[in-house]
Amino acid sequence: MLQEAMYAVPMLRASAALTLVFLVAALAQWEGVPSDPSSVAGGGDGRGDGMREIVRKERLPYRSRQKRAWIWNSYYVTEESEMISPKKIGKLKSSKTADGTTFKLRGDGANSIFTVNRNGDLFVIKTLDREEKSMYNLTALLYDGRDQLVEDAGEFVVQVNDINDHIPVFPRTYNGSILERSGIGAKVVQVTATDADDPSTVHAELRYSLRPEGERSAFEINIITGMITSRVDTLDREDKSQYVLVVQAKDMRGMTTGTTATTSVTVTITDINDNMASFTQDTYDLSVPENQRLEEKIGTLTLDDRDEIQNKEPVFTIPPNLSSQFALSRSLQKDGHLMLKKALDYETKSSYSFIVNVHENNLQFPADNKDVSITKARVNIRVLDVDEPPVFSKPSYAFSVMEEEMATNIGIVSATDPDQANKAMRYSVEDQECPVGVNPVTGQLFLLRKLDRELRTTLIFQVRAQEEPSGLHSLVRVNISVQDKNDNAPELVWDDIFVCENDMAGTVIGRLSATDRDEQVASFHYSLVNPSDNFTITKNASDNTAVILVRQGTFRLDDPRDYTLGVRVDDGGQPLKNSVMHVPIKVCRCDSRRIHIQCKAAALRMGVSIHALIAILVCILTILVIVILVVMRRRFQKESLASMKHSGEIHEQLVTYDEEGGGEMDTNGYDVSILTSARHDGSLLLHPDHGIHPSLYARVQKQPCGQLHQQHHPLLPPHLLPPPQPPAACKGDMAVMIEAKKDEADADREAVPYDTLHIYGYEGGPGSLAGSLSSLESSCSSAGSGGPEYDFLSDWGPRFRTLAELYGVDEPEAYLPY
Numbered sequence: 001m002l003q004e005a006m007y008a009v010p011m012l013r014a015s016a017a018l019t020l021v022f023l024v025a026a027l028a029q030w031e032g033v034p035s036d037p038s039s040v041a042g043g044g045d046g047r048g049d050g051m052r053e054i055v056r057k058e059r060l061p062y063r064s065r066q067k068r069a070w071i072w073n074s075y076y077v078t079e080e081s082e083m084i085s086p087k088k089i090g091k092l093k094s095s096k097t098a099d100g101t102t103f104k105l106r107g108d109g110a111n112s113i114f115t116v117n118r119n120g121d122l123f124v125i126k127t128l129d130r131e132e133k134s135m136y137n138l139t140a141l142l143y144d145g146r147d148q149l150v151e152d153a154g155e156f157v158v159q160v161n162d163i164n165d166h167i168p169v170f171p172r173t174y175n176g177s178i179l180e181r182s183g184i185g186a187k188v189v190q191v192t193a194t195d196a197d198d199p200s201t202v203h204a205e206l207r208y209s210l211r212p213e214g215e216r217s218a219f220e221i222n223i224i225t226g227m228i229t230s231r232v233d234t235l236d237r238e239d240k241s242q243y244v245l246v247v248q249a250k251d252m253r254g255m256t257t258g259t260t261a262t263t264s265v266t267v268t269i270t271d272i273n274d275n276m277a278s279f280t281q282d283t284y285d286l287s288v289p290e291n292q293r294l295e296e297k298i299g300t301l302t303l304d305d306r307d308e309i310q311n312k313e314p315v316f317t318i319p320p321n322l323s324s325q326f327a328l329s330r331s332l333q334k335d336g337h338l339m340l341k342k343a344l345d346y347e348t349k350s351s352y353s354f355i356v357n358v359h360e361n362n363l364q365f366p367a368d369n370k371d372v373s374i375t376k377a378r379v380n381i382r383v384l385d386v387d388e389p390p391v392f393s394k395p396s397y398a399f400s401v402m403e404e405e406m407a408t409n410i411g412i413v414s415a416t417d418p419d420q421a422n423k424a425m426r427y428s429v430e431d432q433e434c435p436v437g438v439n440p441v442t443g444q445l446f447l448l449r450k451l452d453r454e455l456r457t458t459l460i461f462q463v464r465a466q467e468e469p470s471g472l473h474s475l476v477r478v479n480i481s482v483q484d485k486n487d488n489a490p491e492l493v494w495d496d497i498f499v500c501e502n503d504m505a506g507t508v509i510g511r512l513s514a515t516d517r518d519e520q521v522a523s524f525h526y527s528l529v530n531p532s533d534n535f536t537i538t539k540n541a542s543d544n545t546a547v548i549l550v551r552q553g554t555f556r557l558d559d560p561r562d563y564t565l566g567v568r569v570d571d572g573g574q575p576l577k578n579s580v581m582h583v584p585i586k587v588c589r590c591d592s593r594r595i596h597i598q599c600k601a602a603a604l605r606m607g608v609s610i611h612a613l614i615a616i617l618v619c620i621l622t623i624l625v626i627v628i629l630v631v632m633r634r635r636f637q638k639e640s641l642a643s644m645k646h647s648g649e650i651h652e653q654l655v656t657y658d659e660e661g662g663g664e665m666d667t668n669g670y671d672v673s674i675l676t677s678a679r680h681d682g683s684l685l686l687h688p689d690h691g692i693h694p695s696l697y698a699r700v701q702k703q704p705c706g707q708l709h710q711q712h713h714p715l716l717p718p719h720l721l722p723p724p725q726p727p728a729a730c731k732g733d734m735a736v737m738i739e740a741k742k743d744e745a746d747a748d749r750e751a752v753p754y755d756t757l758h759i760y761g762y763e764g765g766p767g768s769l770a771g772s773l774s775s776l777e778s779s780c781s782s783a784g785s786g787g788p789e790y791d792f793l794s795d796w797g798p799r800f801r802t803l804a805e806l807y808g809v810d811e812p813e814a815y816l817p818y
Helices: 002-030 610-646 672-677 733-747 791-796 798-806
Strands: 075-078 087-092 102-107 114-116 121-124 135-143 149-161 174-179 187-190 207-210 219-221 227-230 242-250 260-270 283-289 297-301 314-317 326-330 336-340 351-360 376-384 396-402 425-429 436-438 444-447 458-467 473-483 491-494 498-500 508-515 525-528 535-540 545-550 563-570 578-590 596-600
Touching: 075 087, 102 114, 114 135, 174 187, 187 260, 207 219, 219 242, 283 297, 297 376, 314 326, 326 351, 425 436, 436 458, 491 578, 498 508, 498 596, 508 563, 508 578, 525 535, 535 563, 791 798
Parallel strands: 075 149, 174 260, 283 376, 396 473, 498 578
Antiparallel strands: 087 121, 102 135, 114 121, 135 149, 187 227, 207 242, 219 227, 242 260, 297 336, 314 351, 326 336, 351 376, 425 458, 436 444, 458 473, 491 508, 508 545, 525 563, 535 545, 563 578, 578 596
């Protein structure tokens, strides 16, 4: 049937074109062109008499306005026609047509889509698509056999006839929304489809409808505009919150021959507050301990409301007589949170029962559940008894005491057990350093030491009350204010005071003021300790100060006397406190404006307060104790050194010489050859004082070779000493001494544990006049050993005194060690 429609349209248009040809002929006749019917023929569509011709009448050579011989009409081609071979769509004809003349085309699609033969037959050789191009503008030209233009160009149009070859298209998916309970005809959403066919034909005229596959019972659509509206006023989100519609768009004005397209439309029902909040139960039973914190939830009254959370607006009410005890607030889920506003007391009231109401103020329609909702519920609260801590009679206590007094009854703090047991209390002060104590039974506060208001004006501490024997406890803050007492002497204050040489009697030379650390308002009184012939003091009643006046002059800068006033100041309090201070006065040479030019320094004699004297005495005593300790430490160190010396502890000494010789060949500083004169008889050398002195190593009691080694101890008698030990071998003096000292150190368990390593160098050698000065390789140092003796070194002067002591003669065994 679609194919029949495609052929019917060109036939209708061909009839319209034939009518147009007759009109053109009539017009030509009116303009002087003969309207011979034989010169006008109807055009065809390629199948016969549907072909249209364009007739050109040859111009006549008479004097009149020359008319063109071309008469053009539009040609029509149906799109999407199958082109197996070129298809004739019309014929071009001119009155100048003769043998050898040809037609040519120029313009849109000339010779590629449209062609013309020698007879003027116009053909289309390709399938056309109106949606790509709906009109082609062409120009026809007539040439003779010599390819000369016979007639000017003329234009004609080839129009492409549309067929219904495109289906409607929805550009996107659609979503809409509508409030529940909206009225009939409320708009939801508008859908729009497009069709690529010719909009001037029925091929692109669309009609909309709702398909039965969708949920279309509550909605309808405008068939022309595609606007979807509600057809009922009973939409309820709580019953159904979403609808899916199937919309159909059909071209050809919705005729059965039209093509269709469908799309789905999701319609969401928007919620409104059309349901009442309802309690989920008639009675709520709660148990709350009596020590429950205030402003905290003690229970939840759950509600049932089918509306969405943003549309839930429940309002709770409780009896007025309990509004100070309990309160209801909305939770995040819009349930009721029961809050405690006032503390519970099991001993006072052990249960509560009351009615709670709920309603909503912003209902937009009569509630759907108005007949089944529960708007009243009973709340039963049972108070649970708990062991509560003691309760003080006051939230805090404030007392006052007088400074510098030992108060024994400052005040009483009192606490009781709120439980039925009513246990006894025991009181204590939390701060162990607090100067206030408390009677553990009565709670009476008293001072442990005196308070000084100038050091601390307020004392704050906490008192603990605990149930006996070891129950719960509570704390309370106690604030003690220290009252002032006149216990501080006033202090005198003055600026630089000077007297000019030419000051007359009555001249004010300085101002005195006083300060008092006490809180009481002082009325200072100033007076001189000793009367003065030159100065006097007068008090200023207005500002509690005094001025120093010249009583009589004159004064001289070269006067050797110093002027000092002893001033006594009283504070006028109870008890009366005063202080005396000495005010120095300088003598100056001044100009006419009493500006000093040159002054003589006054002697500074100031009174010292008792506190300052005590501080000075403490400092002196501290220094004295430090000095005594230092002296005692030094004396102890000396006694320790002396005891070590007497105990036989000998340490090697490192002797440092400031001069160093150039070796054995250096004889400028010392005559080395003298060393060769050492005596080998072992006799003792005499010192300048002709006395016999033992050498340093002789004092260590060297043992002769082959003799037994007897240990000595300064604190033990000889019969308690261990038996003498023979030496392991006959060694040098130094080796024997080292062995002896090692044995002594091993036997002495009170000696300081230390080891000393001494390294001795060897001097001299083959060819040396002095030989070796070391005794490590020597044999026994006894007189009968035949070894060299160096006692003569003592005669060489102070530079060799150390060597003389190191290599001197042994003293008799009766000589006690150094």
